Amino acid sequence: MTANILDGKAVAAKQRQKSAVRAAEFKAKFGRAPGLAVVKVGEDPASAVYVRNKRKACEECGIESFAHDLPATTSREALLSLIKMLNADDRVDGILLQLPLPKGLDSTEIMDTIDPAKDVDGFHPTNTGLLAQKRPGLRPCTPWGVIKLAEEYQLDLVGLRACVVGASNIVGRPMALELLLARSTVTVCHTGTKDLKAEVQRADLVVAAVGKAAYIPGDWIRDGAIVMDVGINRGADGKLCGDVEFAGASQRAAWITPVPGGVGPMTIAMLLSNTVDAALVREQRARAK
């Protein structure tokens, strides 16, 4: 079997177009564009690229982006006070705090300070809790992007034996909650898992979010499985690659995401979608007062 490619780039472009239409409608109705504040602290080169891409994506979509580039020496108090200021700013519908933060700043404390109604990354405990309770609000962009990608290709996730490899707060855990919501039968693997190979081998759907280049050998993948590879790593050859060994896996899977061009572009697309959603909800709430 040679797998069909889940083309995240194409699906993300479609999603972005939808958000652009919704952003234009929002502007026509409320007299302002949806607004996203992008906060970057320090000079991490990868973060600088991510932030630049997010700001460019906002511009293309008709979302106003507010740049806050702070030096690595920024104090906890200064960062908390910026977040509080953005929480109170009516032009700002979404607040994105680019991670990682420089050493000495506690990202959990800072992220918990973001107003859940502006938490377009979907990392706030309130939004995670809502997802856990089957009533999602703003949903974590990467896991939600995986679900949207499956939806776009009309892959029925109901009843699938899903194996999520990785249990971080930003990918693995919310991914498991999304798949539960989609009515898959979910197993979550992590560093405490005793037999990762056996778990992957029996999965109809593998979502890999480990952060280790080609860590999951292709021959672990069950024939006809769906492989969603969230990992973004540099391989030994210096090229970007995922957590799953692509060449081998694509001989066995029915569907697979490439890296790059799979889940990655979906993450930014869902961030834009969340920002428009947040803007609409905020305006509706303001009018209901």
Ligand code: NAD
């Ligand atoms: P993380 O380091 O926070 O979490 C990794 C998880 O993998 C942990 O839960 C850990 O328990 C688990 N793990 C590590 N080694 C393992 C092993 N041997 N067996 C089983 N589980 C193991 O990473 P993260 O932030 O969740 O990101 C994971 C990957 O996804 C990274 O490559 C990251 O760059 C990528 N990522 C991509 C996107 C995107 O848009 N595509 C978004 C976020 C993260």
